[in-house]
Amino acid sequence: MTAHLPAAALAAYAAGDLGPDNAASWTVEVHLEGCAECRGQLGGLTGPPLRELLGDAREAILQQARTGPRPVPRRRVRRFLQRWTDWSMLAWIAITGSAVVAAFQLDRTFPDRPSLVLLLAPVAPLAGLAVAWSRRANPSWEMLAGTARAGLDLMLRRTLVILATVLPLLILAGLALDRNPALWLLPCLTFTAATLLLGSRIGVPVAAAVLGGGWLTAVAAVSFAGGPGPTLTAAPAEALMRAETMPGWAAAAVILALLTLLRADDLRSPANWR
Amino acid sequence: MVRAVSAHEVAPTRHAWTVEAVNLTVKAGKHLAVNGLDLTLGTGVHGLLGPNGAGKTTLMRALGTVVKPHGGLLRLLGTDATRGRELRDLRSRLGYLPQQFGYYPRFTVRDCVEYMAWLREMPSAAVPAAAQRAIERVQLADRADARLKSLSGGMLRRVGIAQAIVNEPELLLLDEPTVGLDPEQRVRFRELIRELGADSCVLVSTHLVEDVVAACADVVIMNHGTRVFQGLPADLTRFGETHGIGDSPAERGYSHLLMQHRSGR
Numbered sequence: 001m002t003a004h005l006p007a008a009a010l011a012a013y014a015a016g017d018l019g020p021d022n023a024a025s026w027t028v029e030v031h032l033e034g035c036a037e038c039r040g041q042l043g044g045l046t047g048p049p050l051r052e053l054l055g056d057a058r059e060a061i062l063q064q065a066r067t068g069p070r071p072v073p074r075r076r077v078r079r080f081l082q083r084w085t086d087w088s089m090l091a092w093i094a095i096t097g098s099a100v101v102a103a104f105q106l107d108r109t110f111p112d113r114p115s116l117v118l119l120l121a122p123v124a125p126l127a128g129l130a131v132a133w134s135r136r137a138n139p140s141w142e143m144l145a146g147t148a149r150a151g152l153d154l155m156l157r158r159t160l161v162i163l164a165t166v167l168p169l170l171i172l173a174g175l176a177l178d179r180n181p182a183l184w185l186l187p188c189l190t191f192t193a194a195t196l197l198l199g200s201r202i203g204v205p206v207a208a209a210v211l212g213g214g215w216l217t218a219v220a221a222v223s224f225a226g227g228p229g230p231t232l233t234a235a236p237a238e239a240l241m242r243a244e245t246m247p248g249w250a251a252a253a254v255i256l257a258l259l260t261l262l263r264a265d266d267l268r269s270p271a272n273w274r
Numbered sequence: 275m276v277r278a279v280s281a282h283e284v285a286p287t288r289h290a291w292t293v294e295a296v297n298l299t300v301k302a303g304k305h306l307a308v309n310g311l312d313l314t315l316g317t318g319v320h321g322l323l324g325p326n327g328a329g330k331t332t333l334m335r336a337l338g339t340v341v342k343p344h345g346g347l348l349r350l351l352g353t354d355a356t357r358g359r360e361l362r363d364l365r366s367r368l369g370y371l372p373q374q375f376g377y378y379p380r381f382t383v384r385d386c387v388e389y390m391a392w393l394r395e396m397p398s399a400a401v402p403a404a405a406q407r408a409i410e411r412v413q414l415a416d417r418a419d420a421r422l423k424s425l426s427g428g429m430l431r432r433v434g435i436a437q438a439i440v441n442e443p444e445l446l447l448l449d450e451p452t453v454g455l456d457p458e459q460r461v462r463f464r465e466l467i468r469e470l471g472a473d474s475c476v477l478v479s480t481h482l483v484e485d486v487v488a489a490c491a492d493v494v495i496m497n498h499g500t501r502v503f504q505g506l507p508a509d510l511t512r513f514g515e516t517h518g519i520g521d522s523p524a525e526r527g528y529s530h531l532l533m534q535h536r537s538g539r
């Protein structure tokens with residue numbers, strides 16, 4: 001604020017010459033609300049009876065601040081956790097984590113077979129997405145679903161938390177198996193975006209079930225159709241996730257993610273909760 | 275500190291009604307729980323009465339933008355509540371207490387109210403003070419840092435009311451807010467909603483006719499998904515002077531109107 005109140009106006013206001021019905025008092029008050037300097041000057045201009053009253057009020061307030069309840073401390077960590085995570089996701093993290101570890105162990109034991117981690121990786125975040133939008137897992141879904149942040153905001157936060165949990169696990173598994181983790185990270189992102197996009201139409205948990213179940217059964221069906229034994233090595237998961245197919249996965253991930261952002265309005269719809 | 279005046283506060287009201295429903299239908303599962311409802315509500319406290327299965331909770335969910343209407347027109351605070359694009363702004367001006375108040379048991383009262391304030395996009399700096407004020411208004415200041423799992427049913431209901439009013443909503447929806455409250459708390463609750471109804475639209479769904487007569491300026495009775503009656507509590511009482519069954523004139527009026535509706539179908 002550059003222009004301060006003229007001394008005359010301030011003096012008139014302090015003396016009470018500007019009544020509440022006088023429009024000039026509004027300008028003075030609006031300026032005073034935002035300007036500490038003029039408020040300080042106003043203090044100096046007020047008469048003794050008023051100044052005494054203000055002094056008493058100040059004493060009383062300070063007294064109450066000393067004897068009253070302590071102010072609540074700022075709880076940054078707690079607030080951060082509340083806003084980014086969700087209790088319901090803890091159980092999911094445990095389950096997905098142990099599934100990836102189990103798949104990793106099997107891959108270690110039978111290095112000649114098609115990689116189970118590779119099979120599991122694209123759909124690993126899906127269970128988390130399903131839980132994050134599940135009415136059963138979120139006791140307060142009815143309160144969440146009707147709030148302003150229930151659309152894109154909550155979606156991005158929850159998806160990021162899920163990916164931040166799953167991706168490091170998959171990267172570690174990939175490095176330990178001596179394979180390029182990028183091979184399954186891109187399919188992982190593609191499936192995540194596809195789930196959110198389909199979820200904006202039919203509900204995220206249903207979309208996760210359809211895509212995750214679809215992927216696993218399709219891959220399993222093709223594998224078993226090839227018969228047991230050495231043909232298993234030509235498992236479709238391996239065929240789909242090779243260095244040559246990666247540009248395709250990347251393009252799909254980008255397109256699906258963009259479409260999801262464009263459909264943000266639909267994500268606000270309560271139907272995403274199932 | 276300078277209090278920020280939001281655009282909503284100074285904007286002139288462009289809508290005639292806070293809630294405007296025309297031929298509204300809402301599905302609960304496969305069946306139409308709200309079936310061709312016409313309803314207009316303005317500023318003040320409105321009571322929503324009806325027998326179990328009348329469609330009250332489904333209507334409250336639709337007004338809370340938790341369930342999408344199946345058909346008809348629904349305008350809340352002047353915006354079309356069926357359009358996703360409008361929902362974000364609308365929802366930051368809503369307060370909603372669902373019939374089933376689900377919660378995370380490890381949250382404290384303050385956690386819960388602050389979290390809901392944040393979800394309704396209150397400015398971060400304003401959240402702690404607003405939460406404290408809401409908690410004080412439901413007389414839970416002494417339990418503000420207690421975990422929700424340690425609270426009684428009546429206290430939980432009050433936490434639910436606190437989270438619904440924390441953003442000073444223009445449209446406040448309370449589904450069965452007095453369940454579990456003792457008589458003294460119920461009287462205090464009525465005072466609170468009368469206060470809130472002075473400058474916002476409050477809709478209280480309840481099965482207690484006495485709550486409505488004591489606290490509401492307007493009564494809406496629903497049956498089979500449609501509106502049976504809308505008028506003053508005094509009108510309801512007047513019906514009960516000559517007709518119906520029940521302990522009080524208002525209850526008799528209520529039962530009479532319901533019977534009339536059933537026989538007219």
Ligand SMILES: [Zn+2]
Pocket residue numbers: 001003004005031035036037038
């Ligand atoms: Zn100044």
